[in-house]
Structures are given as structure tokens and as C-alpha cells.
Amino acid sequence: MATVEELKLRVRELENELIKCKQKQCAMEEAHSQAANRPRIDKMSAEVVDSNPYSRLMALKRMGIVDDYEKIRTFTVAVVGVGGVGSVTAEMLTRCGIGKLLLFDYDKVELANMNRLFFQPHQAGLSKVEAAEHTLRNINPDVSFETHNYNITTMENFTHFMDRISQGGLEEGKPVDLVLSCVDNFEARMAINTACNELGQIWMESGVSENAVSGHIQLIIPGETACFACAPPLVVAANIDEKTLKREGVCAASLPTTMGVVAGLLVQNVLKYLLKFGTVSYYLGYNAMQDFFPSMAMKANPQCNDRHCRRQQEEYKKKEVEQPKVEVVEEEEEVVHEDNEWGIELVSEVTDAELQAASGTVPDLPEGITVAYTIPAEEPASGDTVEETEQSLEDLMAQMRKL
Amino acid sequence: MATVEELKLRVRELENELIKCKQKQCAMEEAHSQAANRPRIDKMSAEVVDSNPYSRLMALKRMGIVDDYEKIRTFTVAVVGVGGVGSVTAEMLTRCGIGKLLLFDYDKVELANMNRLFFQPHQAGLSKVEAAEHTLRNINPDVSFETHNYNITTMENFTHFMDRISQGGLEEGKPVDLVLSCVDNFEARMAINTACNELGQIWMESGVSENAVSGHIQLIIPGETACFACAPPLVVAANIDEKTLKREGVCAASLPTTMGVVAGLLVQNVLKYLLKFGTVSYYLGYNAMQDFFPSMAMKANPQCNDRHCRRQQEEYKKKEVEQPKVEVVEEEEEVVHEDNEWGIELVSEVTDAELQAASGTVPDLPEGITVAYTIPAEEPASGDTVEETEQSLEDLMAQMRKL
Numbered sequence: 001m002a003t004v005e006e007l008k009l010r011v012r013e014l015e016n017e018l019i020k021c022k023q024k025q026c027a028m029e030e031a032h033s034q035a036a037n038r039p040r041i042d043k044m045s046a047e048v049v050d051s052n053p054y055s056r057l058m059a060l061k062r063m064g065i066v067d068d069y070e071k072i073r074t075f076t077v078a079v080v081g082v083g084g085v086g087s088v089t090a091e092m093l094t095r096c097g098i099g100k101l102l103l104f105d106y107d108k109v110e111l112a113n114m115n116r117l118f119f120q121p122h123q124a125g126l127s128k129v130e131a132a133e134h135t136l137r138n139i140n141p142d143v144s145f146e147t148h149n150y151n152i153t154t155m156e157n158f159t160h161f162m163d164r165i166s167q168g169g170l171e172e173g174k175p176v177d178l179v180l181s182c183v184d185n186f187e188a189r190m191a192i193n194t195a196c197n198e199l200g201q202i203w204m205e206s207g208v209s210e211n212a213v214s215g216h217i218q219l220i221i222p223g224e225t226a227c228f229a230c231a232p233p234l235v236v237a238a239n240i241d242e243k244t245l246k247r248e249g250v251c252a253a254s255l256p257t258t259m260g261v262v263a264g265l266l267v268q269n270v271l272k273y274l275l276k277f278g279t280v281s282y283y284l285g286y287n288a289m290q291d292f293f294p295s296m297a298m299k300a301n302p303q304c305n306d307r308h309c310r311r312q313q314e315e316y317k318k319k320e321v322e323q324p325k326v327e328v329v330e331e332e333e334e335v336v337h338e339d340n341e342w343g344i345e346l347v348s349e350v351t352d353a354e355l356q357a358a359s360g361t362v363p364d365l366p367e368g369i370t371v372a373y374t375i376p377a378e379e380p381a382s383g384d385t386v387e388e389t390e391q392s393l394e395d396l397m398a399q400m401r402k403l
Numbered sequence: 404m405a406t407v408e409e410l411k412l413r414v415r416e417l418e419n420e421l422i423k424c425k426q427k428q429c430a431m432e433e434a435h436s437q438a439a440n441r442p443r444i445d446k447m448s449a450e451v452v453d454s455n456p457y458s459r460l461m462a463l464k465r466m467g468i469v470d471d472y473e474k475i476r477t478f479t480v481a482v483v484g485v486g487g488v489g490s491v492t493a494e495m496l497t498r499c500g501i502g503k504l505l506l507f508d509y510d511k512v513e514l515a516n517m518n519r520l521f522f523q524p525h526q527a528g529l530s531k532v533e534a535a536e537h538t539l540r541n542i543n544p545d546v547s548f549e550t551h552n553y554n555i556t557t558m559e560n561f562t563h564f565m566d567r568i569s570q571g572g573l574e575e576g577k578p579v580d581l582v583l584s585c586v587d588n589f590e591a592r593m594a595i596n597t598a599c600n601e602l603g604q605i606w607m608e609s610g611v612s613e614n615a616v617s618g619h620i621q622l623i624i625p626g627e628t629a630c631f632a633c634a635p636p637l638v639v640a641a642n643i644d645e646k647t648l649k650r651e652g653v654c655a656a657s658l659p660t661t662m663g664v665v666a667g668l669l670v671q672n673v674l675k676y677l678l679k680f681g682t683v684s685y686y687l688g689y690n691a692m693q694d695f696f697p698s699m700a701m702k703a704n705p706q707c708n709d710r711h712c713r714r715q716q717e718e719y720k721k722k723e724v725e726q727p728k729v730e731v732v733e734e735e736e737e738v739v740h741e742d743n744e745w746g747i748e749l750v751s752e753v754t755d756a757e758l759q760a761a762s763g764t765v766p767d768l769p770e771g772i773t774v775a776y777t778i779p780a781e782e783p784a785s786g787d788t789v790e791e792t793e794q795s796l797e798d799l800m801a802q803m804r805k806l
Binding site: 278 | 405407410411413414418420421424425427428431441452455456457458459460462463465466467468491494495498500513517518519520523524525527541542543613614615616654655656657658659660661663666667668670671672674675680681682691692693694698
């Protein structure tokens with residue numbers, strides 16, 4: 001039977017052990033919360049000290065590259081698709097100190113994603129937007145985040161998506177400055193295209209081929225450049241038999257290199273566009289097999305199936321007439337690739353009959369770029385559509401050339 | 404005064420609280436160690452399941468891009484410099500499942516590095532190699548790591564560096580398969596050049612300009628292509644007044660985009676070289692202002708200052724005579740950039756007198772590429788050196804053209 005003295009001793013021992021345990025717990029929590037945070041920074045500084053996360057970016061001003069780097073904090077960018085390209089895109093923008101990011105994805109992180117940058121094995125099972133927001137907030141707490149864990153192509157989500165890109169700017173109620181498409185399928189690209197045409201929202205598209213060795217980025221200005229319904233999406237030919245690519249039930253290959261390069265070229269184009277330096281590319285391809293980078297520009301198609309695209313074209317024409325071009329000319333000159341043999345190349349599966357039935361025009365393309373697929377003719381639901389699809393391929397191409 | 408019963412109650416309370424505290428601590432530790440690990444994988448599988456981190460890489464075989472992807476596990480790569488380019492390079496190789504990585508750096512992580520990919524704020528203060536190894540091991544525990552937290556340019560460390568790249572392969576005693584230079588200064592590049600010339604070690608160099616808007620990668624095969632002592636290092640001109648770049652005491656600008664693109668192009672070239680697919684680039688530049696990507700190839704200079712380079716050239720010539728070329732020809736054809744106006748461009752600070760005194764040859768360069776600096780003539784310590792530096796620029800260039 002324990003004496004009072006023995007019990008008192010035991011109480012003291014337990015109290016000490018408990019204090020130690022709680023102290024260790026505190027230390028672990030603190031380490032965790034330290035890991036999670038650096039203090040927010042109110043004003044970007046150019047001071048050259050090790051503790052300033054913006055010193056190397058602000059140096060772009062001193063170097064004469066960017067006039068007003070701080071302006072980056074006033075911009076909002078929506079990233080649709082937070083996979084191999086989208087996650088790295090979001091990370092680059094976060095590290096550059098963008099004002100606000102909207103992230104859209106409905107996928108979960110899997111170990112099968114570990115061959116690309118950004119996500120880590122311990123995040124497997126989390127939603128991509130949730131995992132990404134956590135990592136990005138740690139990296140730069142100065143950025144505002146808004147995440148949406150849904151598929152933008154369903155009717156209800158699409159309406160919400162439209163609402164957020166038109167209202168979800170840094171100042172609620174204002175539109176975002178740019179939408180970036182980092183999705184991996186046709187439906188999602190078309191949904192973004194439809195939304196941006198309706199809203200007159202400038203956006204950039206990106207893509208990586210299923211064989212992992214080519215990719216591209218593209219700037220789309222509704223009414224001015226070709227939209228996704230104007231012409232089939234372009235891809236960089238990777239000099240590989242297309243038949244190998246399209247086998248049923250085969251999982252797509254991917255590489256952290258190709259996706260990192262495409263994300264880098266995309267965000268570089270975003271920075272040049274937002275901060276007004278260098279030449280913004282309309283289309284830039286990357287063929288990893290030959291280290292070949294074709295570039296081009298493509299104008300909107302007056303016969304586009306998307307009525308909002310046609311409306312934007314009308315509005316653009318009116319604006320052009322009202323205020324003559326001042327500085328756009330210079331950019332266009334730089335972008336169009338010289339010395340290329342222009343010719344039409346199509347993926348091998350497309351027959352002439354399918355081509356004739358295609359409602360989108362087939363553009364003249366520089367060497368190394370092909371169309372991914374043609375847009376099938378829609379059911380003749382309205383007289384409008386019939387009229388357009390009745391045109392022969394030759395007519396469409398002749399019109400395209402005239403543009 | 405407490406009774407025995409009261410004390411017993413207190414002991415029970417404390418014991419329960421202690422158990423709870425220890426349980427929570429365990430849970431925190433487990434969460435931490437789970438975060439730190441996925442199980443090791445003995446054999447790369449092509450199975451298409453969410454839990455297979457290699458499925459998208461093994462798909463490169465099915466797509467006809469790579470014949471034997473598993474071979475990646477047999478290679479060792481040394482990455483010298485774990486900064487903006489080196490850290491992303493190491494991460495890409497880790498995610499691709501490289502056999503072994505050797506990391507060399509002597510810097511610490513700072514918040515000022517947060518404008519580039521890879522490191523996170525909670526790692527500030529850690530050595531770069533230590534922080535990198537921790538992150539990379541979590542991402543892929545199948546990779547072997549060896550880290551060296553030192554400056555390779557000091558005499559003693561240089562000897563150790565030579566030893567490790569000649570002995571530190573996956574099988575101890577065998578050399579590494581490739582050395583990647585991701586350093587940010589001339590001395591470190593020259594140290595790598597000296598070591599690789601002496602050992603006949605193939606390496607790749609990378610660099611990003613101080614204004615953050617251009618970069619390059621370069622493959623160097625001792626005895627075959629120009630080494631760093633053969634000709635001044637090449638850089639991509641960024642169409643910016645060079646005087647802005649060289650102001651004293653100004654910190655260099657950097658961007659996650661440019662560094663991500665350069666790391667992506669570098670590791671893509673590494674994969675193409677190691678796994679034998681596509682065309683390996685000898686020199687590939689990236690000019691972000693115009694999205695311009697010049698490429699070229701440059702042969703070794705028989706008057707190179709580095710005696711080991713000259714020895715490697717002799718050995719290469721002997722080999723060439725003994726076994727005529729079989730497949731190298733094809734690659735060379737692809738790499739040399741066509742349709743370029745070849746001309747010499749030099750940074751504005753270099754005077755003609757300095758040029759004449761330069762011991763390295765000044766190569767013919769394609770548009771958009773310039774030499775970073777010329778190599779100053781050494782003190783005439785040996786007759787050998789005098790003989791070489793006495794040649795006029797014209798002589799050297801004439802020789803260069805004959806190559």
C-alpha cells in the first residue's frame with residue numbers, strides 16, 4: 001500500500017513528465033506553424049538583403065526589363081486545371097507575387113502524378129486545389145487564393161465558373177485579368193473558349209501531347225485572334241507516327257521536363273503581357289525531339305460557329321475603325337515566323353470527307369505545327385449552322401487566306 | 404492536507420493526461436513520417452494504376468519514344484550548384500527515377516531565393532544540399548543521394564570533387580554518367596571544365612543571364628566539342644544594353660519562368676542523351692524577350708589553353724581514325740542551325756586590343772548568341788603559352804573556320 005509520501009513523489013514525477021510532453025508538443029506545433037508561414041509583406045521592396053523574397057524580382061526594374069514590377073500585385077489570374085502544367089504555372093505566379101489566383105480542378109492527387117513537378121507523395125488523396133493552395137500559401141502568404149473543386153464543364157458549374165471569372169478579381173465584382181487553360185481535354189478547353197468569348201475575356205491556352213515530347217502555348221483575344229471554335233486547336237508535330245498516339249485504352253505519357261518548359265513559357269508570356277515587356281507570343285510550340293520552337297499568329301474566322309466570337313469580331317472591327325492601331329503592329333511583326341514553308345498538315349486519321357464536313361476552317365500552318373483534330377459538323381439545328389457547314393473546304397481556305 | 408484517496412485520483416488524472424499527450428505526439432510524429440515516405444519500389448512497372456509513380460514514364464515505351472525507360476535507374480548524374488536551375492534540375496531527375504544524384508553546393512537557403520521554384524520559406528537557413536536532399540528523398544525514395552556542402556573551387560575541395568565524379572557512380576569506384584553545371588559564376592564553371600577535361604568526363608553546362616530574360620544549355624564532350632577554355636562561354640543576347648547588366652554592386656535579377664525553362668531544356672537534353680531518343684542539342688539558347696531559341700555546335704580548339712583538352716583532342720582524333728563514324732553524323736546535321744547569318748558579336752566592353760590579347764578563339768556565332776567575355780591572355784610562364792597567345796585574332800579565326 002502506497003504511502004502519502006510515495007504518492008506525492010509519483011504526482012511530481014507525472015507532472016514533470018507531462019510538462020515535458022507538452023513542451024515537446026508545443027515545439028512540434030511551432031516548428032509546423034513556422035514551416036507554414038513567413039510574415040506577410042505589405043509593400044514590395046527592392047532592398048538587397050537575404051530576407052527579402054522580392055529582391056531578385058524588383059531587380060528587373062533596375063535592369064531595365066520591367067518598368068513597374070509592383071504592378072504584379074494588382075493582377076488576378078485564373079488557372080483552370082492544376083495538373084502537370086497548371087500546378088507549376090500557379091507556383092511560378094505565386095513566387096512572382098501575383099495579386100490573386102483562382103484555381104479550378106476536380107481531380108485528386110495520386111502517386112501516378114509524381115513524375116511531374118509540384119505535388120508530393122504525402123498529398124496523395126487530397127483534392128488538387130486543396131493541396132495546391134496549402135503549398136502555395138506557405139510559399140507566398142502575400143497572394144490571395146480562391147479554389148474551386150469542381151468540373152467546369154457541367155451546366156451548373158459552368159455558370160459558376162463564368163460568374164467567378166467575371167466577378168472574382170482582386171476587387172470583388174471586377175473580372176480576372178487573365179484566364180489560363182491548363183486542362184488536358186477538348187471539352188474543358190471548349191468550355192473555357194465559350195466562357196471567354198461570351199465575356200470578351202483574354203486567355204491563354206497550353207497543352208502537352210500524349211507522347212510527352214511536344215507542347216504549345218497560345219494567346220487568345222476574343223474577336224481579334226482565332227478562338228478554339230474558329231479553327232481546330234493546333235499542336236506541334238513530334239515527328240512520331242500519330243497512330244501510336246491514339247491507341248485505345250492507353251495511358252498518356254508525361255515528363256516533368258516538357259511540362260516544366262511549357263509552364264515556364266506560359267507564365268513568361270503572362271508576365272510579358274501583364275507587365276508590358278518583350279514580345280508577347282500568339283502561338284509558341286515546343287518540339288522536344290528536335291528542340292524546335294515554331295511560332296505563328298492566326299486571325300479570327302468570320303464564319304466561326306460561336307456566335308459570341310462573331311459578336312466580338314464585330315466589336316473589334318468597330319473599335320479598329322474608331323481608333324486606329326498604335327502599338328499592336330510592332331508586336332505582330334515580331335511574332336509571325338519567317339522563312340517557313342507554309343503548308344497544310346493534318347493528323348493521319350482525318351479523311352478528306354471528314355475535312356469537308358468540318359465546320360472550322362483549316363488554317364495555313366508553318367512547318368511542324370498540325371491541327372489536333374477537326375471540329376465535326378454540328379447537327380443542322382438552325383439555319384445559321386447549315387449555312388456555315390455547307391461551305392466547301394476550298395471556300396473556307398480561300399476565306400482564311402484573305403484574312 | 405491531501406488524503407491518500409485524493410492523491411490516488413490525481414495520479415490517475417495525470418496518468419491519463421500523459422497518455423493523451425503521448426498519443427497526440429505519436430500521431431504528430433506519424434503524420435510527419437508518413438509525409439516523409441512512400442514505400443520504395445524495387446522494379447519499375449508500366450501498370451496503369453493511380454498508385455504507380457512510374458506509369459506515365461513507362462508509357463514513353465508504349466508511345467515509341469524511349470526503347471528502355473528502366474535504364475534510367477542505372478545512371479548517376481552530378482549536379483553542381485543547387486540554386487534556381489540546379490534545384491529544379493535535381494527535382495526533375497528525381498521524379499524521372501534517376502539511379503543516383505550527387506549534389507554540390509555551399510550556399511544556404513534564403514528568403515531571397517523564394518522567387519525561384521523548389522525551396523520553401525521554412526527551409527531558410529538550411530544548407531541548400533541538405534534541404535534539397537530532404538525534399539527529394541520524400542518525393543522519390545528510390546533515388547540514391549550523395550551531397551557535398553562545399554565550394555568546389557578551393558584546392559582541397561576540388562581534389563575531392565574530382566574524386567567523387569570519377570568514383571561516385573551508382574557502383575562505387577565507377578565514374579558518374581554526366582556532370583551538370585548549374586553554377587552562377589566563372590570560377591566554378593572553369594573548375595568543372597578543368598576536372599572534366601582531365602577525366603574525359605562528358606558534361607552539360609547551363610546559365611541564365613543577370614537580367615533574368617535569357618539562358619542557355621550546352622553539351623561538352625572533351626576532345627570533340629569546344630570546352631570552356633577553347634572559346635569564351637556563349638550567352639544569348641537579350642537585346643538589352645549590356646552596360647545595364649554590369650553595374651557594380653547590383654544584385655542580379657531572376658525569374659522562376661526563365662530558370663524553369665532552362666532546367667527543363669537541360670534535363671530534357673540529359674534524358675535524350677542517356678536514354679537515346681530524339682536529337683541531343685550541343686548548344687540551345689533561350690531569349691525570353693522574343694521567344695527565340697538559337698542552336699549551334701562548336702568544335703574543340705587545337706590551341707586550347709587546357710593541356711588536358713588538347714590531350715583529349717588527340718585521343719579523339721586517334722579513335723576517329725581507328726573506327727570511322729557510324730551514327731554521330733546524323734546528329735550533327737540536325738543540330739547545326741540553318742539559315743543563320745553567321746557573324747561575330749561581342750559584349751560592348753571588349754575592346755579590339757583585349758580581343759587580340761585573348762587566348763581563346765572567337766568563334767563564328769549565329770544571330771542572337773554572343774560571347775560572355777574573352778579569356779585574358781595568361782602571363783607568359785611557359786614557352787608554350789607564349790607561342791599560343793602570339794597568334795593574331797585573324798590567324799585564330801582562320802583556324803577556327805577550317806575546323
